[in-house]
Amino acid sequence: xxxxHHHAPREPAPPGYTSHKPDHLDRLHKIExxxxxxxxxxxxxxxxxDVLTQISAVTHALQQVALGLLDDHIRHCxxxxxxxxxxxxxxxLDELTLALHRMLRL
Amino acid sequence: xxxxHHHAPREPAPPGYTSHKPDHLDRLHKIExxxxxxxxxxxxxxxxxDVLTQISAVTHALQQVALGLLDDHIRHCxxxxxxxxxxxxxxxLDELTLALHRMLRL
Amino acid sequence: xxxxHHHAPREPAPPGYTSHKPDHLDRLHKIExxxxxxxxxxxxxxxxxDVLTQISAVTHALQQVALGLLDDHIRHCxxxxxxxxxxxxxxxLDELTLALHRMLRL
Amino acid sequence: xxxxHHHAPREPAPPGYTSHKPDHLDRLHKIExxxxxxxxxxxxxxxxxDVLTQISAVTHALQQVALGLLDDHIRHCxxxxxxxxxxxxxxxLDELTLALHRMLRL
Numbered sequence: 001x002x003x004x005h006h007h008a009p010r011e012p013a014p015p016g017y018t019s020h021k022p023d024h025l026d027r028l029h030k031i032e033x034x035x036x037x038x039x040x041x042x043x044x045x046x047x048x049x050d051v052l053t054q055i056s057a058v059t060h061a062l063q064q065v066a067l068g069l070l071d072d073h074i075r076h077c078x079x080x081x082x083x084x085x086x087x088x089x090x091x092x093l094d095e096l097t098l099a100l101h102r103m104l105r106l
Numbered sequence: 107x108x109x110x111h112h113h114a115p116r117e118p119a120p121p122g123y124t125s126h127k128p129d130h131l132d133r134l135h136k137i138e139x140x141x142x143x144x145x146x147x148x149x150x151x152x153x154x155x156d157v158l159t160q161i162s163a164v165t166h167a168l169q170q171v172a173l174g175l176l177d178d179h180i181r182h183c184x185x186x187x188x189x190x191x192x193x194x195x196x197x198x199l200d201e202l203t204l205a206l207h208r209m210l211r212l
Numbered sequence: 213x214x215x216x217h218h219h220a221p222r223e224p225a226p227p228g229y230t231s232h233k234p235d236h237l238d239r240l241h242k243i244e245x246x247x248x249x250x251x252x253x254x255x256x257x258x259x260x261x262d263v264l265t266q267i268s269a270v271t272h273a274l275q276q277v278a279l280g281l282l283d284d285h286i287r288h289c290x291x292x293x294x295x296x297x298x299x300x301x302x303x304x305l306d307e308l309t310l311a312l313h314r315m316l317r318l
Numbered sequence: 319x320x321x322x323h324h325h326a327p328r329e330p331a332p333p334g335y336t337s338h339k340p341d342h343l344d345r346l347h348k349i350e351x352x353x354x355x356x357x358x359x360x361x362x363x364x365x366x367x368d369v370l371t372q373i374s375a376v377t378h379a380l381q382q383v384a385l386g387l388l389d390d391h392i393r394h395c396x397x398x399x400x401x402x403x404x405x406x407x408x409x410x411l412d413e414l415t416l417a418l419h420r421m422l423r424l
Contacts, residue, residue: 233360233361233363236360237357237360237361240353240356240357240360241357243353244350244353244354244357247346247349247350247353247380248350250346250383251343251346251347251350254339254342254343254346254387255343257339260387260388260390260391260395261391261413261414261417263387264384264387264388264391264417264420264421265417265420267380267381267383267384267387268384268417268420268421270380271377271380271381271384272423274353274373274376274377274380275373275377277356277373278370278373278374278377281360281366281369281370281373282366282370284366285366285367285370289366307367308367311367311370311371311374314370314371314374315370315374317378
């Protein structure tokens with residue numbers, strides 16, 4: 001949106017992050033707009049069923065971004081760790097399972 | 107419809123809406139802020155697992171607002187229709203089931 | 213499965229339960245079969261992605277039964293309580309919100 | 319962990335499958351029992367809110383087994399493919415993302 005500097009969090013460059021980043025940011029900007037729309041609907045006493053429909057759509061869109069990020073993470077971070085450092089890979093896998101646990105609401 | 111008076115922040119005000127409205131708006135404003143936070147995290151190439159944690163929290167908060175609105179809707183709109191007009195009540199119930207269908211991702 | 217009698221879906225009887233009961237039971241018997249199928253797949257070391265696909269299908273089918281029961285419950289139990297006894301209706305509505313809370317994993 | 323042969327689904331046993339397999343099977347047997355319990359509750363016209371509580375519990379238990387299988391899959395199948403064969407690994411990752419897509423109901 002504004003001047004965004006990405007400092008490359010790991011040596012060669014943010015692995016794979018950049019490839020889908022514009023798409024993720026685009027989706028997130030739309031989600032921000034839709035979230036403001038939900039607030040406005042409640043403020044305007046709009047019919048609750050219509051508000052619920054919007055919330056379902058926003059939640060779905062957020063989960064899609066989450067799946068995209070998860071896919072990037074597995075493809076790059078997990079894959080790199082697996083090739084480079086088995087011990088580090090184990091930690092990454094534990095962390096990934098915890099993230100999936102949260103995403104699946106378990 | 108029935109004798110439900112709730113001070114109405116917008117002149118007539120749908121029944122029951124107003125009682126929890128400040129709470130819903132407060133939650134939604136926080137959700138807007140957290141959604142912008144997620145966008146910023148992606149823009150800044152923050153660690154994806156941390157972004158996923160934030161998205162899980164935002165999704166959860168949105169679903170909580172949805173449940174609150176659903177509860178208001180059943181308590182006021184469905185209840186009123188049930189007492190006043192059986193045919194209208196049937197339509198409201200069909201609509202409610204569809205909303206639940208969407209919320210449960212079925 | 214057993215000797216299930218469904219009386220008239222209107223006046224006496226457990227209200228509304230009976231109307232969709234054969235459908236719910238039919239779905240549940242299929243879900244039982246599919247659940248045994250999942251166990252068998254794991255026992256046979258079947259490819260995990262295929263097991264996950266089956267589990268997703270079973271979970272989806274279970275949620276559909278849950279939505280059907282919820283719909284019956286709102287249409288009959290909630291509606292009856294609302295017409296007959298406002299205090300009892302409040303309790304029913306609190307209970308319903310709790311059930312929705314669990315179903316939405318909040 | 320390293321040299322992985324996934325031919326015979328019986329004797330040598332796919333990597334990592336065996337380690338958690340008794341636990342998965344134990345959970346699945348319990349889930350089968352609870353699913354039959356749900357059917358019985360519906361057959362016996364038990365209070366629908368109580369049936370819904372049981373369905374929520376069964377769904378949760380199924381998702382936990384799914385997460386366990388997913389964790390096994392990523393740790394063994396994905397990791398092995400990543401180390402051994404980059405092209406095959408890409409296919410495995412596409413397949414994994416699709417499975418996550420289904421699990422998250424997207």
